[in-house]
Structure formats: structure tokens, C-alpha cells
Amino acid sequence: MRYFSHFFALALVSVACCCGKDSGGSTDPQPVAPTAISLSVTTVNATADGTSQEVTITSPARPTLAIPVDWITYTDGVFKDYKMTITLKVAANTEYVSRSAQVTVSATGADSKTIAVSQEAKEEVKDPTLPDNAAVARMKELGLGWNMGNHFDAYYNGVSSETAWGGTPATQATFTGVKAKGFTSVRIPITWLGHIGDAPDYILDDAWLDRIYEVVGYAENAGLNVIINTHHDEDHGDAHWLNLAGAVNNESVNTQVKEEIAAVWAQIATKFKDKGDFLMMESFNELIYGSEWSSSSNTEKKCSVINEWNQVFVDAVRATGGNNSTRWLGVPGYAASPTYLQYLTVPTDPAGKTMLAFHCYDPYDYTIGEKQSPDWGHTGTSFRSGEEQIKTLFNGIYTNYIAKNIPIYMGEFGCSMRSKNDSKAWAYYLYYLEYFVKCARVFGVAAFLWDNENEGVGAEHHPYINHGTGEYMDNGEIPVQTMVKAWFTTDKSYTLQSVYDSAPTF
Numbered sequence: 113m114r115y116f117s118h119f120f121a122l123a124l125v126s127v128a129c130c131c132g133k134d135s136g137g138s139t140d141p142q143p144v145a146p147t148a149i150s151l152s153v154t155t156v157n158a159t160a161d162g163t164s165q166e167v168t169i170t171s172p173a174r175p176t177l178a179i180p181v182d183w184i185t186y187t188d189g190v191f192k193d194y195k196m197t198i199t200l201k202v203a204a205n206t207e208y209v210s211r212s213a214q215v216t217v218s219a220t221g222a223d224s225k226t227i228a229v230s231q232e233a234k235e236e237v238k239d240p241t242l243p244d245n246a247a248v249a250r251m252k253e254l255g256l257g258w259n260m261g262n263h264f265d266a267y268y269n270g271v272s273s274e275t276a277w278g279g280t281p282a283t284q285a286t287f288t289g290v291k292a293k294g295f296t297s298v299r300i301p302i303t304w305l306g307h308i309g310d311a312p313d314y315i316l317d318d319a320w321l322d323r324i325y326e327v328v329g330y331a332e333n334a335g336l337n338v339i340i341n342t343h344h345d346e347d348h349g350d351a352h353w354l355n356l357a358g359a360v361n362n363e364s365v366n367t368q369v370k371e372e373i374a375a376v377w378a379q380i381a382t383k384f385k386d387k388g389d390f391l392m393m394e395s396f397n398e399l400i401y402g403s404e405w406s407s408s409s410n411t412e413k414k415c416s417v418i419n420e421w422n423q424v425f426v427d428a429v430r431a432t433g434g435n436n437s438t439r440w441l442g443v444p445g446y447a448a449s450p451t452y453l454q455y456l457t458v459p460t461d462p463a464g465k466t467m468l469a470f471h472c473y474d475p476y477d478y479t480i481g482e483k484q485s486p487d488w489g490h491t492g493t494s495f496r497s498g499e500e501q502i503k504t505l506f507n508g509i510y511t512n513y514i515a516k517n518i519p520i521y522m523g524e525f526g527c528s529m530r531s532k533n534d535s536k537a538w539a540y541y542l543y544y545l546e547y548f549v550k551c552a553r554v555f556g557v558a559a560f561l562w563d564n565e566n567e568g569v570g571a572e573h574h575p576y577i578n579h580g581t582g583e584y585m586d587n588g589e590i591p592v593q594t595m596v597k598a599w600f601t602t603d604k605s606y607t608l609q610s611v612y613d614s615a616p617t618f
Contacts, residue, residue, distance in 0.1 A: 147221075149225045158229065169195065184213060202229060212230040242556045250519045253337065257295060259523075263282065267305050272303035288333075288334045293593075300340050303344040328387065337391075338392065342376065349402050356417060377395075384436070391439060401446075441466045443467070450508070482571050491616060502547065506554070509557055524560055527574075542591060547612065551608055554608050576591065
């Protein structure tokens with residue numbers, strides 16, 4: 113009896129299981145078709161930078177979307193079991209006004225529904241009221257500067273020379289002329305290659321050091337502020353002694369380089385220790401990892417080594433005493449690029465007078481690249497948001513440094529010369545220089561023009577003032593006076609907006 117009952121019970125279970133199956137073998141109940149459209153999201157509030165929002169749509173048939181504006185798009189989904197998930201994408205708002213639109217969702221057999229999309233206005237970068245602090249005071253002291261580029265930083269066969277790249281020796285007239293044309297400061301880039309002795313003393317060549325001293329005296333006589341540095345000593349894949357790649361990968365190399373930095377700067381500083389506060393010393397130029405202008409990896413380590421080197425520089429200069437105890441010093445970060453300023457730290461300095469430094473040639477393809485555009489800015493066909501890019505850059509410098517009383521300066525800027533015979537290219541070239549310099553002044557950033565005396569037009573041609581005579585080079589006067597106007601004009605009607613409004617039109 114027990115055996116029969118057990119068998120009968122198993123049979124009943126088996127029958128029950130078989131009866132529960134449909135013809136397709138599925139145990140899941142079929143979903144019931146909805147009679148209306150429902151949405152998981154009915155409102156989207158986007159920031160000015162844009163956003164993406166997933167929306168699940170339930171409807172009796174595959175839904176369609178009607179979007180009346182081009183700044184909202186969507187990625188389609190798979191319609192299954194009366195549901196479909198899409199992704200709404202709201203593009204960045206490039207206007208200074210908010211905007212809104214309604215996305216209509218429709219499907220056969222149901223009334224349509226809407227998704228309300230709103231987006232914040234782009235935040236307008238406003239001209240600041242410069243604070244009364246040390247950073248702004250220092251900006252005013254340096255003012256508009258001029259670089260004696262590719263002169264004392266020229267070299268051949270590993271030895272720097274004043275005439276290595278075709279330059280003519282500097283004279284007192286050089287700096288008297290620079291001052292007369294409106295500049296208030298000069299940066300004299302100096303390469304020490306071939307003039308540094310062997311370890312452990314790294315004795316500098318007296319003749320080279322004396323010549324630098326003489327030329328700094330010319331600038332002093334002219335009433336100019338002066339910056340001197342180590343320039344093409346950095347290793348850009350050329351096995352120069354400021355070997356950042358070696359130092360990053362090998363601590364013994366790092367130790368050796370720091371010893372050489374300390375020795376070289378102790379000698380330079382000692383030579384100039386009695387010079388007045390018009391003289392500023394800048395540690396390096398554009399330190400990069402091998403030939404990597406953009407750091408692709410291990411950025412923090414690379415920049416950490418540069419911070420170490422800058423500290424060695426400050427310590428070496430301050431230790432020599434005299435006016436070096438309190439004069440202003442400058443330190444750049446990786447590639448002297450504003451991109452890496454976030455990794456650059458202010459060295460410990462007992463005098464509290466160390467400035468950060470950066471260079472700017474934005475946008476590269478307009479200013480110094482091989483593929484130069486014929487125009488720039490909102491009235492042209494290329495770089496239509498160029499003014500906004502520059503203004504945003506300087507606003508970042510102002511907000512993160514100047515407003516926080518952290519002194520900073522732009523040691524290089526420039527734009528390759530355009531042909532005066534091409535009226536359009538020439539007009540936009542002058543406009544770029546005027547807008548750029550006016551923007552730097554408005555946001556409180558001292559600016560030094562790059563002048564490499566390289567005549568002609570095209571990539572890396574920056575000929576403004578003859579390095580031997582101080583006279584204008586061909587076509588140099590108009591751009592220089594345009595920049596002087598941009599920096600020094602105090603008329604309240606002459607604003608960054610007025611410069612923008614006077615952009616060329618062709």
C-alpha cells in the first residue's frame with residue numbers, strides 16, 4: 113500500500129508539471145500590452161556642460177521621439193516586452209542664456225507624452241576687479257615684457273654662443289631701444305651649455321658669465337626689469353644636462369643633477385648678488401621628459417622632480433646672501449605649460465618672493481604651428497571661440513593664483529608674423545595680439561613677448577626688434593605698438609569688450 117501511494121503521488125506531481133507548460137516551453141506569463149505611454153523620467157535639468165539621461169519608455173507599440181532642437185539627441189534602444197530604454201543627450205550650452213525644449217514621445221494606440229528638458233546658461237567669464245595684493249603689485253612692476261629670444265640661448269655643437277644662430281651682439285642701444293618702444297621688462301634667456309666645467313665643482317666659464325653680466329648692465333642702465341635663467345640646458349632629447357627623464361627613473365641621476373643645479377646657480381647668483389631688485393632669476397625654461405611636450409603618464413612623478421629642482425634653485429640663490437636674500441625668483445613647471453600648473457608648488461622661500469611662471473602660445477595651430485589659419489576669433493572662419501579660450505585661460509590663472517595672492521607671470525607668448533601684403537591675415541594677426549595682451553592685463557598677468565629676430569613669415573617667425581641696435585625690424589612697429597596700446601591704455605572706454613567688438617571682418 114505504501115509503495116502504491118508513493119508511486120501515485122509522483123505521478124500526480126509529474127502531471128501537474130506537464131500541465132503548467134505552454135506550447136513554447138516557457139513558464140513566464142506573457143506581458144499585457146499597456147494602453148498608455150509611461151515614462152521613467154519626465155523632466156531633465158541639464159547643467160551648462162551638458163548631460164546624458166536614460167529614459168525607460170513603456171508603450172503599446174514601438175515609440176518614436178520628436179525633438180524640435182538640434183542640441184538634444186538620443187540613442188535608440190531595443191523595444192521588448194513593450195519597453196525600451198533610450199539615452200537622451202543634451203549638448204553643452206555655448207550661449208549665456210538658459211534654454212528649454214519638449215521631447216514628444218508617441219506610439220500607435222496611445223496618447224503622446226512629453227519630456228521637459230531645461231538647461232542652464234553658460235557661465236559668463238566677467239572681467240575682475242583686481243585686488244590690492246602683492247601678486248597684482250608685482251604684475252604692475254613687471255608690466256609688458258620682451259624676450260631676447262634665440263640670442264644668448266643659441267648654441268652649436270653643444271656650446272652656447274651669442275651669434276650661433278646668426279644674431280648680432282647686443283649693445284646698450286638694444287635695451288635703450290626696447291625701453292623707448294614701451295616695454296618695461298626684458299627676459300634674457302641664457303643657455304650655459306659648453307660653459308660648465310666638470311663635476312664636482314661645475315665651474316662656469318668666466319668670459320661667458322662676464323658677458324651676461326655686461327648685458328644685464330645694459331638693461332639696468334635703460335631702466336628695465338630683467339629676468340635671467342637657464343634656458344636650452346633642459347634635455348629635449350638632446351642629452352643636455354638637465355636630464356628630467358633620467359632623474360625621474362634613477363635617483364642617483366636626480367641627485368647628480370640637483371648637485372649641478374646648486375653649483376651653477378650659486379655661481380650665477382654670486383656674480384649678481386649686489387645687483388638691485390630690478391633683476392629677477394628664473395630657474396629653468398621648459399623642462400620636459402625626453403621629447404614629451406605633453407605628459408602621457410607618470411605626470412605627478414615628473415612634476416615632483418621639477419618641484420625638487422626648483423627648491424634646490426631657491427635654496428642655492430638665497431644662500432649666496434646680498435640682494436639675493438630678497439630678490440624675486442621665478443619657477444616654471446612641466447613644459448612651462450598652464451596645463452600642468454596644478455602640479456607646480458611654490459618652493460619654501462624665507463623671503464616669500466618666489467613667483468610661478470608659465471608660457472602660452474594658444475592656439476598652437478594659429479600662433480606657431482606649421483598649419484596656420486588665416487584668421488582667428490569670432491568674426492573669422494577658424495577658432496571661432498578663440499577669444500573665449502584665451503579669456504577662460506586667464507580667468508583660471510586669475511582665480512587660482514592672482515586672486516589668492518600667489519604671484520605668477522607669463523614668461524613667453526607670441527604669434528608668428530603674418531604677411532603685411534595679405535590684408536586679412538595681417539588684420540587678424542594684429543587683432544590676436546591686441547586681444548591677448550589686453551586680456552592678460554585685465555586679468556592681472558604680466559606678459560613677455562617672444563622675439564627671436566627671425567625675419568619672414570610663417571611658423572616660428574617673431575621679428576620685432578633688432579637685437580643689436582634696438583631698432584624695429586621690418587613690420588615690427590605696428591604689432592609692438594598694438595600690444596603697448598593694449599597693455600597701457602587706461603581710457604575706461606577701451607575695454608576687453610571694445611577690443612572684441614572691433615574684430616576684423618572680411
